Amino acid sequence: MKDTILTLLSEKFPSIAPERLEGVAQSLSDQHPDMHQVQALVSKLTLEQLSSFLTPTPVATEIPSKEQPSLTENSEVPTVAPIPVSSQNTASLTRLVEQSVLKAITAFEQRLSHFERQQSEQQRLQQLQQVLSSCQDDTFRQQSLKDFSRMHFASPEDFSQYLSGKQSDVLSANQALSNRSLAQNHAPLFAREPKSGISPSVTLFIEQQQAENLPLRGKKL
Numbered sequence: 001m002k003d004t005i006l007t008l009l010s011e012k013f014p015s016i017a018p019e020r021l022e023g024v025a026q027s028l029s030d031q032h033p034d035m036h037q038v039q040a041l042v043s044k045l046t047l048e049q050l051s052s053f054l055t056p057t058p059v060a061t062e063i064p065s066k067e068q069p070s071l072t073e074n075s076e077v078p079t080v081a082p083i084p085v086s087s088q089n090t091a092s093l094t095r096l097v098e099q100s101v102l103k104a105i106t107a108f109e110q111r112l113s114h115f116e117r118q119q120s121e122q123q124r125l126q127q128l129q130q131v132l133s134s135c136q137d138d139t140f141r142q143q144s145l146k147d148f149s150r151m152h153f154a155s156p157e158d159f160s161q162y163l164s165g166k167q168s169d170v171l172s173a174n175q176a177l178s179n180r181s182l183a184q185n186h187a188p189l190f191a192r193e194p195k196s197g198i199s200p201s202v203t204l205f206i207e208q209q210q211a212e213n214l215p216l217r218g219k220k221l
Helices: 002-012 018-030 035-044 047-051 087-132 138-148 156-185 200-212
Strands: none
Touching: 002 018, 002 035, 035 087, 087 138, 087 156, 138 156
16 A cells, blocks of 8 residues: 555655655555545645655765775765654644545535435425325415425424325315305305295295196185
């Protein structure tokens, strides 16, 4: 993993010598991140952030020529050991990795939560539309959909109770609409007023005689 991290860092910061990036790559590798975490961190890492973690460039000190020792075949060329990354820098780098990973996870969780919330709202709207499909009162149906867009349900149980209540409301709305329709189509029946000066019993007798086509006869004395 160290070599992979070093390669990514070298590609991101080509102006920095790879040997100066080895300490950073080793520190990152010690955190045992996965490939996605490494790529996310390197992509967000800036040169300013990286500068405090770099291994300083060795500075060669020139020795005056008159004091320079002569090199023989058995003489060893002095080497300058790289300065290791300090524990303070390692701790800072660890915090940087943790913060980067935490931000990536938080952003992913927020996107997932938003997607799940949208899916839940869409499913609930479809269930409500199915209940309202049997409603004959268009005004009631449109108002129910308008109110639903402003509602919030704390739990699935709350929505189930709301849906059950809405089913009862649809039945009541249909019955009320039916009653209004009957009242408009059928005028009330009233008894016909008797002819002026004639009692109802006499009027009924006359109508019966006319129906039977019989002559009117009075009572015999």
